Amino acid sequence: MGGSTVLRPVDIKVQPAPYQDRVKVIQKIFTQLKRFHSNNHNVVRASTVWEHEVAKSSLSKQSYLFNASVLIRDIIKFKGNLDKTGKPKDMSAALIKKPEVLLQLRTLLVDEETLVRNDYIVKMYDTDPITEADSNYVECCRCGTKFDVTKILEPTVCQYHIQRKVYNRENKMREFPCCGAALESYSDMSAGCVKAKHHVFKWENFTKLSSVLPFKILTDIDGQENVLALDCEMAFTSKGYEMIRLTIVDFWTSKIVYDKVIKPLGEVIDLNSKFSGIHHIEDTAPTIHEAEKDYINSNMINKNSLLIGHGLDNDLRVMRIVHNNVIDTAILYPAGKYKSSLKNLSFEVLSRRIQGGEHDSSEDAIAAMDVIKTKLKIPLNKKSW
Ligand SMILES: [Zn+2]
Ligand SMILES: [Zn+2]
Incomplete structure (x- = not known):
């Protein structure tokens, strides 16, 4: 306990700072976490893991020292909150690893x-799982007219509403938001507010x-x-x-x-x-x-x-x-x-x-x-x- 605790940085390929600087940073993290936690094992683990995260994500000594100071500031700010795994709580998100995700x-x-x-x-x-009649007649997705799909480019009239009808609770009518046209409950017919020259369709099968x-x-x-x-x-x-x-x-x-x-x-x-x-x-x-x-x-x-x-x-x-x-x-x-x-x-x-x-x-x-x-x-x- 105390002064006898050994804190070693995790080895990484590209060291952002000399080994001794990394040891110093871990010690600082450790000292701050110790103010809030008595479990030595968890604090050692958190200090090591966190210094490692900072080291990995820093490209220069300058950015390493800066990121470390941000981390230490956050530990103080969040009063060293640790979750069950011993990681600082508010920082655990940054420890999520690809394989786990x-x-x-x-x-x-x-x-x-x-x-x-x-x-x-x-x-x-x-x-085919969808048994549609093998016919070239399809229903227009806009106006509902059945038409011969092989003649789709021959001009015709497709009259439809741009938006779907919605139910209006106040007057109990169904209305088309595009133009305000309303339908009585018994009627399903409304000519549509827009005219186009061709019908449209989707194949499903x-x-x-x-x-x-x-x-x-x-x-x-x-x-x-x-x-x-x-x-x-x-x-x-x-x-x-x-x-x-x-x-x-x-x-x-x-x-x-x-x-x-x-x-x-x-x-x-x-x-x-x-x-x-x-x-x-x-x-x-x-x-x-x-x-x-x-x-x-x-x-x-x-x-x-x-x-x-x-x-x-x-x-x-x-x-x-x-x-x-x-x-x-x-x-x-x-x-x-x-x-x-x-x-x-x-x-x-x-x-x-x-x-x-x-x-x-x-x-x-x-x-x-x-x-x-x-x-x-x-x-x-x-x-x-
Ligand atoms: Zn309309
Ligand atoms: Zn149509």
């Missing part, structure tokens, strides 16, 4: 049965989706076990519902590692600008075929990747990727019977307002990622591991 992340992966229940395409099907663009299973693409958050923006085209922007964010650094506008394969009918935030696509933008090699490879999305997103089934469907290593915040945080909206989830969990106007896939990918970090108590500003 990876283990925790794996516990959040969605099992295959739940994926199927949530409309994920979990494998390459021989026979595997065979139809594959006929536009085949799915890709990632089992052949080996690579690092990275953790990536992603979000797509989509548009309606003559070929259905297509990806027009993709953002991928690295979980560990919070850096955007991919963010591009993608040129769809079909002719654009509705860029969905109000939601997608995309008003124009340059002719030089890459198609999905050209873009894919940049985001599907050993350093980006590969068979070992762990993907994070909100309602990722939609994103993976337009990306035509079959990949079952996913953490889906819409499944983790259901809103009653329904899927939660990322907008509400972001506000509830992060106190962060998103999607105030148009959507932004980078903002959305980061929000889903930060919801998971918050769940795992990882500080959102932690960028070094």
